[in-house]
Amino acid sequence: MQDIEKFIGGFSRFQQQYFNDNPDLYGSLRGGQRPRTLLIGCCDSRVDPVLLTGSDPGDMFVVRNIANLVPPCTPTASAGVSSAIEFAVCELEVERVIVLGHARCGGIRALMAPRPPQRETDFVGQWMRIAQPVAERVRRDLAHRSSDEQHHACELASILLSLDNLLTYPWLKRRVEEGKLKLHGWYFDLQSGALMAYSARQQQFLPLVCPLPAAH
Known part of the structure; x- marks a missing residue:
């Protein structure tokens, strides 16, 4: 109670x-409602995008799922996530899409260390297959690194995968090409409290908000 x-x-x-x-x-x-931002975040209870950004009601259209993934635009794409993206982009005409990933993501950890299904269903495993190519690349390229480093790399790479998958939706890609829509990849490091953003120019995540000194 x-x-x-x-x-x-x-x-x-x-x-x-x-x-x-x-x-x-x-x-x-x-x-x-007329939000100007669509944020695609993780279901993780530690990573509430409205709380993290100090948003008021009406500021942000939020889609949350395990590991903040965007499925590619295919006939079998998840209708729940894809329909929310379609509504935000085509009906609300948002001006930006933010994919917000985070450290210590349970979905990514399950992807990097898979186990046989524990239940009659395996919805989590089926969903996380969206990011399977990323996990395989990380395991191959960072085989000499620790599991924590591999998980971190996969968390970052899955954000980039979601940004690429957004561009497979033709109506979204058109708005990007017309300059009416911007895409952003953010990463919340809940260990240090920092907020990182992907820089396409430098091809890496750079600090948007640095950690507080006490967090070190």
Whole structure:
């Protein structure tokens, strides 16, 4: 019951902040949403994109799944994720898409150290096959590195895979080519507290927000 009481108390604070202290915000949102950002993040409970970015209601259209993956545009693509991307890009006409990965991702760890299915279903394993080519490349190219280093490399590479897969959606690619949509790859290092962003020019992840000195 402690969790439930915490959630109810949290909603009361939310209600006070957005319906009493700032009634105009939801007044404007009742007519519809116009977020300018689509964020594709992980389901991990430690990585809440709204909390991490300090966003208000209406700022961000969020899609969360295991390991923040984007399936390629194929007839068998996951309708849940693909339909959310389609809605955000084609109907809401967002101006940017951020793929937000993070350190110590359980989905990537399961991909890098697979086990036989433990249940009658294997939905997690089926989903993580999207990133199988990345895992195989990391194992091949970094065979001499530790498992932690391989996991870290796979976390970063899976973000780039998702960015590439976004461009397989023709309507999304057109908006990118027309200059109406920007794609971003971000990585939250929950060990240090840093936020990294992929630089296509330098072909590496660089700090957007450096860790606090105390985090070292």
